[in-house]
Amino acid sequence: MKTNRWLLILLAFGLTTVFLGLVGFLKAQQAQAQQQPGKQRWEYCAVVDSYGMDDAGGKPAVGLAKIGYFEESGYREDTIKVQGDVAGLQRDAVYEKARQKGLAIAIAQLGSQGWEMVGESPFAKRFQSDEKDRSVLYFKRPR
Numbered sequence: 001m002k003t004n005r006w007l008l009i010l011l012a013f014g015l016t017t018v019f020l021g022l023v024g025f026l027k028a029q030q031a032q033a034q035q036q037p038g039k040q041r042w043e044y045c046a047v048v049d050s051y052g053m054d055d056a057g058g059k060p061a062v063g064l065a066k067i068g069y070f071e072e073s074g075y076r077e078d079t080i081k082v083q084g085d086v087a088g089l090q091r092d093a094v095y096e097k098a099r100q101k102g103l104a105i106a107i108a109q110l111g112s113q114g115w116e117m118v119g120e121s122p123f124a125k126r127f128q129s130d131e132k133d134r135s136v137l138y139f140k141r142p143r
Helices: 002-034 091-112
Strands: 042-053 062-071 074-083 116-123 134-142
Touching: 042 091, 062 091, 074 091, 091 116
Parallel strands: none
Antiparallel strands: 042 062, 042 134, 062 074, 116 134
16 A cells, blocks of 8 residues: 555656656747747848048048948938047048048947947949949847
């Protein structure tokens, strides 16, 4: 009689352990399914251009960076414009320094808005123009 009782206790314990293990496994599978990369939706943008130039307001140089946003409704572009630094720079270095400052501010702004840099790619110059090939910096963030 005592043997039967112990067998029933062991069987109940074993079934409970299997049941709890199965519940834990199913919860883990459900959590993993919710985190699958295919389910994540992203939005994308890119720093498509940066350059330094004279400011029409009579100031010596400004740095500009253009950010393109790729949206379901189409393409939208914003321009970041910053005043360049001229102290201690030769005239030919002023524009490059202004370009670098504009690019740095654009990248920092995107980072603070949750955008993550994911790659760089060459961007071909325009057909039959004197423009140099340049790189485009691509960013993404969860939608």
